[in-house]
Amino acid sequence: MLLTVIxxxxxxxxxxxxxxxxxxxxxxxxxxxAAAGMGLAILGTIFLYEESDGTKLGxxxxxxxxxxxxxxxxTLAAKKVKMTAMPEMVSLFNGMGGACAAxxxxxxxxxxxxxxxxxxxxxxxxxxxxxxxYSAWVGKSIVILAGLIIGSVSFxxxxxxxxxxxxxxxxxxxxxxxxxxxxxxxxxxxxxGWIAGVYxxxxxxxxxxxxxxxxxxGVFFVLPIGGADMPVVISLLNSFTGVAAACGxxxxxxxxxxxxxxxxxxxxxxxxxxxxxxxxxxLLNVLIGSFGGHAADxxxxxxxxxxxxxxxxxxxxxxxxxxxxxxxxxxGLAVAQAQHACHELEKLLTEKGVEVKYAIHxxxxxxxxxxxxxxxxxxxxxxxxxxxxxxxxxxxxxxxxLVLGANDVVNPAAKTDPASPIYGMPILEVELAKNxxxxxxxxxxxxxxxxNELFFQPxxxxxxxxxxxxxxxxxxxxxxx
Amino acid sequence: xxxxxxxxxxxxxxxYIVVLMIFLGIEVIGRVPSVxxxxxxxxxxxxxxxxxxxxxxxxxxxxxSNYLALSLGFLAVILGTLNVVGGFVVTDRMLEMFxxxxx
Numbered sequence: 001m002l003l004t005v006i007x008x009x010x011x012x013x014x015x016x017x018x019x020x021x022x023x024x025x026x027x028x029x030x031x032x033x034a035a036a037g038m039g040l041a042i043l044g045t046i047f048l049y050e051e052s053d054g055t056k057l058g059x060x061x062x063x064x065x066x067x068x069x070x071x072x073x074x075t076l077a078a079k080k081v082k083m084t085a086m087p088e089m090v091s092l093f094n095g096m097g098g099a100c101a102a103x104x105x106x107x108x109x110x111x112x113x114x115x116x117x118x119x120x121x122x123x124x125x126x127x128x129x130x131x132x133x134y135s136a137w138v139g140k141s142i143v144i145l146a147g148l149i150i151g152s153v154s155f156x157x158x159x160x161x162x163x164x165x166x167x168x169x170x171x172x173x174x175x176x177x178x179x180x181x182x183x184x185x186x187x188x189x190x191x192x193g194w195i196a197g198v199y200x201x202x203x204x205x206x207x208x209x210x211x212x213x214x215x216x217x218g219v220f221f222v223l224p225i226g227g228a229d230m231p232v233v234i235s236l237l238n239s240f241t242g243v244a245a246a247c248g249x250x251x252x253x254x255x256x257x258x259x260x261x262x263x264x265x266x267x268x269x270x271x272x273x274x275x276x277x278x279x280x281x282x283l284l285n286v287l288i289g290s291f292g293g294h295a296a297d298x299x300x301x302x303x304x305x306x307x308x309x310x311x312x313x314x315x316x317x318x319x320x321x322x323x324x325x326x327x328x329x330x331x332g333l334a335v336a337q338a339q340h341a342c343h344e345l346e347k348l349l350t351e352k353g354v355e356v357k358y359a360i361h362x363x364x365x366x367x368x369x370x371x372x373x374x375x376x377x378x379x380x381x382x383x384x385x386x387x388x389x390x391x392x393x394x395x396x397x398x399x400x401x402l403v404l405g406a407n408d409v410v411n412p413a414a415k416t417d418p419a420s421p422i423y424g425m426p427i428l429e430v431e432l433a434k435n436x437x438x439x440x441x442x443x444x445x446x447x448x449x450x451x452n453e454l455f456f457q458p459x460x461x462x463x464x465x466x467x468x469x470x471x472x473x474x475x476x477x478x479x480x481x
Numbered sequence: 482x483x484x485x486x487x488x489x490x491x492x493x494x495x496x497y498i499v500v501l502m503i504f505l506g507i508e509v510i511g512r513v514p515s516v517x518x519x520x521x522x523x524x525x526x527x528x529x530x531x532x533x534x535x536x537x538x539x540x541x542x543x544x545x546s547n548y549l550a551l552s553l554g555f556l557a558v559i560l561g562t563l564n565v566v567g568g569f570v571v572t573d574r575m576l577e578m579f580x581x582x583x584x
Contacts, residue, residue, distance in 0.1 A: 278515060
């Protein structure tokens with residue numbers, strides 16, 4: 001009885017937590033509330049859960065062992081991870097949840113199959129009382145199989161997304177991949193239907209084949225999608241895991257799992273669509289676009305122009321005597337951990353009477369909001385961050401734009417070149433400003449693998465080097481002026 | 482047809498929960514500013530860690546002589562805990578920075 005109340009409280013805490021998480025002022029509290037609800041649900045399950053025949057859970061040593069090991073590793077990993085690697089970390093944790101759901105399905109299926117295939121046929125009647133034996137079997141196995149497939153896809157997909165984000169795995173696509181993916185998907189459905197439809201088919205070999213195919217599908221699903229689109233993929237896989245958790249809710253008749261899972265499934269799907277909208281693309285386009293896969297060819301055909309470099313001291317002078325400077329941060333800033341150096345420079349310029357603003361593209365970095373989190377870490381004032389629309393209105397009155405390790409989000413090809421893979425994506429229109437200084441490590445194309453004609457425009461000057469070192473050097477130059 | 486209707490009637494609680502939760506999930510985050518996309522995704526990620534409950538049940542029910550079930554359950558508990566704890570801690574770390582700056 002008490003457990004029911006606990007699960008109810010947990011469900012409410014999830015809803016409340018999610019609600020508060022979508023408001024900057026209450027977000028942190030929301031996270032804590034959801035965490036508290038989760039803790040309550042976990043403890044409640046351990047101590048109060050009873051089977052319908054009244055037996056309590058056993059194996060406390062194993063349960064607490066697992067909880068302790070998971071807590072230690074999870075806390076350490078989450079505390080130690082660098083801000084730049086946050087998206088990868090989220091992806092990895094998501095994969096763990098998916099794997100957990102798949103493991104539950106494996107164990108439950110083994111259990112079910114064992115009971116099923118005992119020699120005497122009367123067993124069936126015992127497992128599934130009443131005349132609804134067959135439909136009960138179908139219901140239960142559908143839930144188990146759905147949890148298995150969705151969980152495994154989410155797991156292997158998340159691992160690939162993690163590998164892509166930290167550069168261990170590269171985009172890979174082959175001819176007819178979409179066709180093979182489609183076929184594989186149909187095979188998965190068919191096999192699952194075959195197992196669920198006829199319980200004589202329920203042997204563990206077929207089940208494990210299904211498991212392996214699901215894992216392969218997860219890999220193939222994410223592999224051809226370009227690295228720049230990984231945030232969208234992670235968000236989608238996140239909602240998958242939510243649905244997998246909900247399957248567990250059906251299986252155990254557990255309302256907390258059900259509400260939590262469906263809630264995340266729905267919210268995650270909406271979040272995925274919001275992210276796609278920020279890039280002016282449809283979800284389908286992201287998933288089948290093989291963005292980046294063929295982009296290399298496009299880049300190769302683009303004419304290389306001449307670019308000019310600018311010295312540190314010239315940059316310092318240009319910035320100091322400007323009225324208005326707009327900083328455009330990108331992934332390069334995150335990689336170089338240059339957010340503090342950036343804030344220093346900004347303070348220095350503000351002291352000299354220069355108006356400094358940050359222009360934040362919604363998908364700058366590796367995840368929406370990535371730059372906001374990063375700059376917030378460096379104490380940058382909230383009011384100085386401009387969202388894309390606001391920034392675009394101000395570029396024409398800006399003297400100097402300083403692009404720090406951003407590339408695709410300032411690529412004019414998105415507006416002018418229909419052949420470009422990023423065509424149609426809204427960009428920061430930095431070319432409207434009087435001067436544009438681009439800091440990059442080299443002339444290598446950005447994450448999407450496409451050349452950026454901005455770099456070859458007469459108003460643009462290149463400033464090569466690691467963002468942090470360059471920013472510190474500029475600050476020193478300004479102080480010496 | 483008859484049986485389908487019966488099924489719907491039998492499981493109406495679930496159907497109500499699922500439908501309402503879908504609308505709620507969409508409604509609740511409908512107006513999130515893009516600043517919070519990353520923490521929100523991370524927070525939602527931690528919430529689906531509720532799958533840990535299933536892992537605990539599997540583990541607790543496992544026959545102590547069935548080593549396959551024991552080890553699978555044990556792994557599931559570890560992975561589920563990683564998802565929950567890691568998810569909430571990472572989210573908190575992200576949000577800590579926001580609060581820091583608001584002063």
